[in-house]
Amino acid sequence: MRSTSLGLALLFMAWPVLAELRPLAEDELQGISGQAGLSISASLNFAANPAQTRCPGGCGTRVAIQPANSSGFIVLDNIQGAFSFEGLSFDIVTIDSGYDGDGAAFNASAMRLGLTDASFNNARVTLAGSNSATSGGAGFQQTDLLTYQANGDVRLQGNLYIFAAP
Numbered sequence: 001m002r003s004t005s006l007g008l009a010l011l012f013m014a015w016p017v018l019a020e021l022r023p024l025a026e027d028e029l030q031g032i033s034g035q036a037g038l039s040i041s042a043s044l045n046f047a048a049n050p051a052q053t054r055c056p057g058g059c060g061t062r063v064a065i066q067p068a069n070s071s072g073f074i075v076l077d078n079i080q081g082a083f084s085f086e087g088l089s090f091d092i093v094t095i096d097s098g099y100d101g102d103g104a105a106f107n108a109s110a111m112r113l114g115l116t117d118a119s120f121n122n123a124r125v126t127l128a129g130s131n132s133a134t135s136g137g138a139g140f141q142q143t144d145l146l147t148y149q150a151n152g153d154v155r156l157q158g159n160l161y162i163f164a165a166p
Contacts, residue, residue: 043083061080075126079125091114116157121152
């Protein structure tokens, strides 16, 4: 009896989901307003893990990216600190003007990530090249290229554009 009641309750809650999807005419679209894109807010805290002994005091978070047709990895390693942002926006935009005339020559779409109020506190990150996505283990090799460390608060705002490769 209890499962029947639960099933009926779920059916009535899902009733609006059964709405019809249909194409809209141009005059109907003219009456709809909204904002394109996606907005996200987050607060992240990356702490060192003392069990990761290859870093003095323990290692922070590791992000490994393997480019296409490559056997190696680009690594953001030993990520530590607090990172927060309010209103990270994500849009696909067409760049067809501006940028001292380069926009007209480009005339294509790009992905835009916008930071309206971002900050990090006591941050540390190492950019490296590695032969493995995970750290340690037999045969593990990593070449640290750059380590960035900021003690205190750093505030960021602006846009990052990501372009497709031809």
